[in-house]
Amino acid sequence: MMAMIKRNLLLYFRNRSGVFFSLLGALISFVLYLVFLKKSMLASWLQVPDAKVLLDNWLIGGTLAITGITTTLTNLSQLVIDQEKQVTADLELTDAGPLRLFTSYLVSATIIGISMQIVMLGIMWGGFYLTDGLTLTLGSFVNVVGLIVMSSILATAVNAVIIRGIHSEDSLGKLGTIVGTASGFLVGTYIPVGTMPSLAQNLVKFIPGSYVAALYRQFLMDGKLTTAFSGQTTARRHFEKLMGIRLNWSTLLTQRATYQIMGLIFVIAVVLAFMPKWWQVRRQRRQIHER
Amino acid sequence: MLLEAKNLTKTFGDQVAVDGVNLQIKQGSFTALLGPNGAGKSTTMSMLIGLSIPTAGEVTYDRKPRLGVVFQGSVLDEMLTVKENLDIRAGQYRRVPTDRVSVLSKQLGLTSFMSQRYGTLSGGQKRRVDIARALINNPDILFLDEPTTGLDIQTRLAIWTLIQRLQREHHLTVILTTHYLDEADSADNVIVIDHGKVLAWGTAAEIKRRYAGNLLTLAAASPRQLAARIDQQPMRMTDDRLVYDLATAQAAMDILVTNHDLIENFEFRPGSMNDAFLALTGREMR
Numbered sequence: 001m002m003a004m005i006k007r008n009l010l011l012y013f014r015n016r017s018g019v020f021f022s023l024l025g026a027l028i029s030f031v032l033y034l035v036f037l038k039k040s041m042l043a044s045w046l047q048v049p050d051a052k053v054l055l056d057n058w059l060i061g062g063t064l065a066i067t068g069i070t071t072t073l074t075n076l077s078q079l080v081i082d083q084e085k086q087v088t089a090d091l092e093l094t095d096a097g098p099l100r101l102f103t104s105y106l107v108s109a110t111i112i113g114i115s116m117q118i119v120m121l122g123i124m125w126g127g128f129y130l131t132d133g134l135t136l137t138l139g140s141f142v143n144v145v146g147l148i149v150m151s152s153i154l155a156t157a158v159n160a161v162i163i164r165g166i167h168s169e170d171s172l173g174k175l176g177t178i179v180g181t182a183s184g185f186l187v188g189t190y191i192p193v194g195t196m197p198s199l200a201q202n203l204v205k206f207i208p209g210s211y212v213a214a215l216y217r218q219f220l221m222d223g224k225l226t227t228a229f230s231g232q233t234t235a236r237r238h239f240e241k242l243m244g245i246r247l248n249w250s251t252l253l254t255q256r257a258t259y260q261i262m263g264l265i266f267v268i269a270v271v272l273a274f275m276p277k278w279w280q281v282r283r284q285r286r287q288i289h290e291r
Numbered sequence: 292m293l294l295e296a297k298n299l300t301k302t303f304g305d306q307v308a309v310d311g312v313n314l315q316i317k318q319g320s321f322t323a324l325l326g327p328n329g330a331g332k333s334t335t336m337s338m339l340i341g342l343s344i345p346t347a348g349e350v351t352y353d354r355k356p357r358l359g360v361v362f363q364g365s366v367l368d369e370m371l372t373v374k375e376n377l378d379i380r381a382g383q384y385r386r387v388p389t390d391r392v393s394v395l396s397k398q399l400g401l402t403s404f405m406s407q408r409y410g411t412l413s414g415g416q417k418r419r420v421d422i423a424r425a426l427i428n429n430p431d432i433l434f435l436d437e438p439t440t441g442l443d444i445q446t447r448l449a450i451w452t453l454i455q456r457l458q459r460e461h462h463l464t465v466i467l468t469t470h471y472l473d474e475a476d477s478a479d480n481v482i483v484i485d486h487g488k489v490l491a492w493g494t495a496a497e498i499k500r501r502y503a504g505n506l507l508t509l510a511a512a513s514p515r516q517l518a519a520r521i522d523q524q525p526m527r528m529t530d531d532r533l534v535y536d537l538a539t540a541q542a543a544m545d546i547l548v549t550n551h552d553l554i555e556n557f558e559f560r561p562g563s564m565n566d567a568f569l570a571l572t573g574r575e576m577r
Contacts, residue, residue: 003382007368007375014370089342090366093358094383094428283344 001096001104008078008108022074026067026120029184030127033059037190048239049228054221056128058243060121061216062189064148065209067120068155069183072113073176076159079105080172102277106156113152121148136220143219151212154262157269158208164276187213194242201248208265210247211258217245218255293318293432293464294339294356298348301334301487308334310487311348316432316466316480321458323478324468327572331487332468333363333436339466340434359430361421363437369410373401373420376409377427384428395423399453415446422453433457435467439474447471472564485572495564502570503562504536507543510556517553521546 013019038055045051079102082088092098121144128134136144162179166172184190185200187209193201204210225245229236237252239245246252253261294316301309309331316322324332337343339350340360367376377392388394396402399419404412409420418438425433435454439447451474458465467478475481476495483491483498491498506526511517514533518525527534537543543559 003379006382007371007379010375011368011370085366086362086364087366087368089337090360090362090424091383092342093340093360094380095385096383 001100001107004091004096004101004104005108005111008075008105009111011078012075012108012112018074022071023116023119025070025180026063026116027123029066029189030059030063030120030124033190050224052132053128053134054224054228056132056134057220057224058217058245059189060124060128061220062184062187062213062244063124064117064120064144064216065151065187065213066180066183066189067117068113068148068151068212069159069187069209070176070180071116072109072152072156073159073163073179075109075112076105076156076163077169077172077176078108080163080166081169084168098277098281099274102274106160106273109156109159110152113155114148117148117152118145137223140219140223144216147212147215147219150262151209151216154208154212154266154269157266157273160273161269164273183207183209186210188244189213192242193244193247204244205247205249208262208269210244211253211262211265214244214247214253215255215258215262217243221245292316293353295351296335296339296348297351299335299338299345299350300347301331301338301343302346307487309338309345312484312487312489314339314482314489316464318431319458319462319464320479321455321465322467322480322482323475324466324482324484325470325472325475325568326468326484327470330485330572332484334487335484336434336436336466336468356432357428357430359425359428359433361418361425361433361435361438363440365409365417365421367409367417367420367424370408372406372408373412374405376420377424380424381427387427387429391427391429392423395426399423399426414442415449418442418446418450419453422450422457426457430463432464432466435465437468437470439469439471447474451477472568476564483568483571490571491567498567499562499564501567503564503566504538505540505543505562506558506560506566507535507537507546508558508560509533509535509546509550509554511553512555513553517550520550520553 041055042051045055048054082091088101091101096104125134125136162175163172166175186204186207188196188204193204193210196204225236225239229239241248241252247258292315294314296312296314299309299312299314300307312331312335324335326332334343338345340358341350371379374392377395381387381392396405399422401416401419401423404416409417412420422435422438425435433454438454439450442450454465454467455477457463469475478495481491481493481495481498482489491502493501509517510532512531514528514531518528518533521535523535523537525533526536535543535546540559540561547554547557
């Protein structure tokens with residue numbers, strides 16, 4: 001399994017332009033936001049103290065969530081390419097077996113998701129540090145890194161289910177474009193969830209990445225929110241709901257509830273992703289007889 | 292028998308790709324599955340390997356086999372070097388000696404391009420690496436799906452010699468598919484497959500004897516007169532030429548000796564694998 005993980009990572013990182021564009025795909029929302037949206041959003045936040053820094057953190061949260069989704073999907077595409085080119089057939093003849101093989105794709109996608117999110121965090125944090133003097137406390141940094149790991153695992157599992165239906169590299173590329181474009185809206189990175197029509201707001205709740213984005217925002221913005229809304233609980237709740245810092249089911253979700261929802265999505269995704277592989281192993285076992 | 296297939300059948304919808312194939316493969320033998328494009332060779336092979344599940348019939352090995360497979364297309368990574376490719380595959384097996392890759396690279400002559408990217412190799416070099424990959428786990432049976440298709444004649448010969456050497460020196464059982472008839476000529480067993488059915492089975496010599504006649508062409512001033520003297524009907528007759536399809540060389544010599552006064556010139560050509568193949572599979576193009 002280690003050999004396969006190494007292979008997938010080598011293939012990903014040796015394709016320099018692939019890595020560059022994968023990063024650019026994640027960076028694009030960041031750049032577009034700076035160019036088009038930052039000014040108008042700041043204007044509507046005038047009454048909030050420290051608006052600039054709050055908004056920066058809000059954007060970092062959304063962008064990291066997207067990065068986790070798109071980079072793990074890009075790396076999982078290796079699985080589809082391998083299937084298309086009979087590489088999977090070759091690999092399944094080894095002692096590794098289909099289940100371990102499948103797991104190795106997932107592990108390498110997760111590693112890619114983690115490393116690309118860390119790179120993105122570095123770029124965005126560095127940029128905002130220079131322009132707006134953004135700082136990060138050690139506590140929130142540790143929380144964010146923890147979430148980077150968890151969100152990569154979750155995004156990998158969910159993407160593994162999505163790509164099950166894809167059998168050619170060509171349609172995979174198209175799926176990548178769709179996911180890349182849609183995720184920015186669905187996770188509420190481009191526009192705050194609260195300003196969306198109610199149908200869209202409900203749709204957002206079905207996207208695992210939304211919960212990840214919400215948690216990122218909580219970790220990144222918590223300190224600033226406490227000072228900005230000192231004592232004004234209703235105003236703070238309204239703001240959190242508007243900006244997708246806490247998602248609203250019947251009430252605003254607590255951190256714990258958000259984690260539980262993510263956990264549930266993860267378990268379902270893993271079952272759906274592994275079921276066909278497990279079935280394949282069983283069928284193959286029945287097929288070849290030995291005396 | 293190392294490997295036995297009984298009534299192996301595979302259908303894709305209405306299409307019958309393999310239709311009740313029976314095979315027996317002996318330990319250490321060299322078997323060529325011969326057939327035109329789309330005959331069902333590759334499908335048969337992938338069922339023997341266990342990669343595709345037969346619609347009916349079964350495949351039985353006399354023990355848990357270690358398989359080596361050279362696929363029709365490249366399955367190694369173009370972006371990685373030869374060494375990386377082989378090391379990664381070696382890492383996928385349990386109990387592969389640590390020096391296995393370097394031993395194989397020497398044995399198959401890969402040492403000069405081990406650190407080159409696989410994607411930059413020539414067709415013949417790539418094939419040698421593919422074969423090295425298939426041998427990593429020291430297999431009992433080596434399957435090769437059209438290993439020489441698309442290669443030039445020198446490379447084909449080199450690859451072919453390599454496979455035969457491996458079979459002899461390492462007592463490998465080799466099963467390959469090909470549509471090059473000259474290659475089938477040197478196999479222990481030739482299995483001619485078409486439309487998913489086994490049409491003929493035996494050594495190349497047996498198949499040629501059974502399905503390819505010997506052609507005797509006679510040049511004569513008066514072919515009609517000559518034809519009247521010979522019992523057998525000619526296959527073709529022109530103004531100055533007669534062509535006979537004969538079972539044996541002896542029959543040809545008899546004709547030549549008894550009618551030498553009427554024969555101006557002659558050509559005798561023993562039946563080739565080509566003739567047998569065309570006799571079995573017809574002249575239609577696929």
